Amino acid sequence: MIPGPFLLYLGHSDDPVAIKTSRGLAEFRRVDCIGEFRHDDCPLTLGLPRMGMDEAAAAGARTLVLGIASAGGRLGPDLVADAAAALESGMNVAAGLHERLRKESRLVALAAERGLQLFDVRDPPEDLSVGKGYPRAGRRLLTVGTDCSVGKMYSTLALTRALQARGVAADFRATGQTGILIAGEGVPVDAVVSDFISGAIERLAPARDDNGWDLIEGQGSLFHPSFAGVSLGLLHGAQPEALVLCDEPGRAHMRGIPGRPTPGLADTLERNLEAARVTSPQVRAVGICLNTSKLDRDEALRLCARTEDELGLPCTDPVAFGVEAIIDRLLCVEPSTPATIASR
Amino acid sequence: MIPGPFLLYLGHSDDPVAIKTSRGLAEFRRVDCIGEFRHDDCPLTLGLPRMGMDEAAAAGARTLVLGIASAGGRLGPDLVADAAAALESGMNVAAGLHERLRKESRLVALAAERGLQLFDVRDPPEDLSVGKGYPRAGRRLLTVGTDCSVGKMYSTLALTRALQARGVAADFRATGQTGILIAGEGVPVDAVVSDFISGAIERLAPARDDNGWDLIEGQGSLFHPSFAGVSLGLLHGAQPEALVLCDEPGRAHMRGIPGRPTPGLADTLERNLEAARVTSPQVRAVGICLNTSKLDRDEALRLCARTEDELGLPCTDPVAFGVEAIIDRLLCVEPSTPATIASR
Structure with a gap:
């Protein structure tokens, strides 16, 4: 466990998307955050x-x-200098970059000298094994998306809290660096050796028999040419009973791939349901979460209503309007009842 | 490059499937194999x-x-002892196991002392980047399968040789340890960090403009709950113009997963074509390769004929009957013409 309270690093960033890990902690573990460094x-x-x-x-x-x-996930001289300053002030340092803190000899030496720790959140567990897809007990929900960075983590956390607020046992299962820092544990699925993608998720959300839910943070998109393999292995390993589809309307192209349009909601949902049936034949879609932060409130409400109508599923912006309608849908259907958009 | 000639290791094996790398070398690089050790x-x-x-x-x-x-891909005491004996006799040692030769200090010391080399074929390149899916020049064929170990490597090699025999420029692109040992290069895609699956394949088969073919060895199956993520990333990275479906008829269950039936040929093909269109909208299926080694010749011929009839594609056992019909189909259709089983 990474010791709090935390000082959140913004550095020289001028891109709101680039500080999403710091922002996630400020949002979901605010009580553990003492200040920001910029x-x-x-x-x-x-x-x-x-x-x-x-x-x-x-x-x-x-x-x-x-x-x-x-x-590129690099640990450049600026970052190393600031991390060194933190160690000299007596703080541990945590990061989820591709380049690891422990590869920087200066930081390793400083930490050893002061009795402090370096936390590389992107290090996967060492003893992973391949997934098997055998049916396992427990109720699991997975967020899936049209693209990367459309709000899957935020939606998963919001759904977890909403279930907990209704007195239902529910655990957030993190698969990315921000989620792992928020949860204090998890598996950085994009850093796992590819043979073990589904196995890593089977381990992250193992069988449970308390009738509680595991809410698993999705990654990427089945339609993203960089990351679809991760998304599919995650989907198979999650063996989800329920899917929630996440999207950011109005995105000009898929993240990082200029010229490539984002897929439609219905196609994305259908492809995810179809693929999920490999390990979870009764999987059903229970809702849609839109990140409408670039729309005004009325536009956002109209879009949610129209999407709800088109896909026959509750649709909301979890930040603006909460997730209660999705929780209602999730809890009102027995797990053994197949209900997909295809069978409506 | 790994220096030949080779001594092929069988060790204590009594399972023909377990020696498939040694057998692949004996089959496809026989001229470089001097003997077997058992x-x-x-x-x-x-x-x-x-x-x-x-x-x-x-x-x-x-x-x-x-x-x-x-x-488990382990390098047990038996294997270490035999590898040490080889070094003591003056030979290099190559392996494609999950556990690396270079982690065994005894082998590392012996190799250094004698001026010999250890080759860990499963080490992925260190400077991989994420795939982008941008259209790239060149003609590419990918083998896909209903399951693992159904003959994808064998079929890919057979197709490569058949194209070469017709005077067409063609290169085998290896993605597994046996293929890499046969080709002398390649990317062990199951050992790549999951973020880089499609990127590794984009690098393995980069743009080419000589009108020649890259024939890419497929891995796993979109229906295999352990490895589908690898299969999908490979499919997107390959950006194939042509798919060849491989199957071993009569398999009781998916490899390593007792109780899980193998998927049907038509479903497997349709799912692969659908997924491939993400990066290769004009992809077409050009043939089916069956491993009929457990059937007698008449049964095998009947099965190929029936499959050909059902799916409208040339169907053969590459070992028993060659791959000429698939090459005919591959070369007779212009690359820009969409032709899928769905549009027949």
Whole structure:
């Protein structure tokens, strides 16, 4: 477990998408976040007190979280210098970048000298095995998407909290760096050796018999030419009873692939249901989450209503309108009842 | 490049499937194979002279190939002892197991002392990047399957040779350990970090403009709950113009998953075509390869004829009947003409 409270790193970022890990912690573990660290050229804020390294350590911060996405996941000289400063101030350092903290000898030496720790959140477990797809007990929901970064993590967390608020046992199962930092555990599925994708998820959400739910954070999209393999292995390993489809309307192209249009909602859902049946024959779709942050409220409401009508599933923006309608749908159908959009 | 000639290792194996890497080399690079090494309890043979380590080295063997699949890909004490003996006799050692030769300090020390090399064929390239799915020049064929180990590598090699025999430029692109040992290069796609599956294949078969073919060895199956993620990323990265479906009729269950039936040919083909269209909208199926080694010749011929009739594609056993009908189909259709089983 990574010791809190946290100092959240924004660095020199001027791209709101690039600070999504820091923002996720500020949003979902605010009570554990003591402040934010940013350089003078950073125009962004999470609304936390701005602090220097020494100041944060003095205020009780125990770990600096490098919660940003750098170009290519690199740990450049800026980041190393700031991480070193954090260690010198007496804080641990956590990061989820492709380049690992433990590969930087300067940081390793400093941490050893001060008795501090480096946390590479993207390190997968070492003893993974291949998935088997054998039916396992428990109720599982997976978020799937038209694309990367459309709100799957946010939706999964919102659904988890809504279930818990109704007194239903529910656990968020993290598959990406931000989710893992929020949950304190999880599997960074994109860093797993490809033979073990589904096996990693079978281990992340093992059989359970308390009638509670595992809500598994999806990744990528079956239609994304970079990451569809991860998405499919995750889907098979999750063996989900329920799918929630996530989308950001109005996106000009698939993330990172200029010129490639995003797929339609109905196609995405149908392809995911079809693929999910390999390990979960009774899988059903229970709702749609749209990230409507770029629309005004009336437009967003109209879009949700129209989508609901077109696909016959509750549709909401979890940030703006909550997820209660999806929870109603999720809980009102017995797990053994097949109900897909195809069979409507 | 791994120096030949090779001594092929059978060890203590009594399972013909477990020695498939050694058998692949004996089959496709026979001229480079000087002998086979087996212990007295091994009832198998590749039809090569049986040799001890010293004897093989004296006969000119330069590398012992540990061409067997051990339980869990482990490098147990038996294998380490035999690899050490090979080094002591003056041979390099190559293996494609999950556990790496270079993790065995005894082997590393011996190799250094004698100026010999250890080849871990399953090490992926270190500088992979994510796939992008941008259209790229060149003609590519991918073998896909109902299951693992149904003959995809064999079929891909047979198709490559048949094209070459007609004077068409054609290269076999290996994605598994046996294929890599046969080709002398390739990418072990199941060992790649999952973010890079499609990117690894884009690099394995880059754009080409000589009107020649890349014939890419498929892996796994979209229906295999252990490996479908690998299969899908491979399919997207391959961006194939043509698919050949491989199957072993009569298999009782999917490989490694007792109780799970293998999928049907038509379903498998349709699902692969549908998924392939994400990066290759004009993809077409050009043939079916059946491994009929467990049937008699008349049964095999009848099955091929019936399958051909049912799916409207040339169907053959590449070992028993060659692949000329598939090559005819492949070469008689222009690459821009869509022709799928769905549009027949």
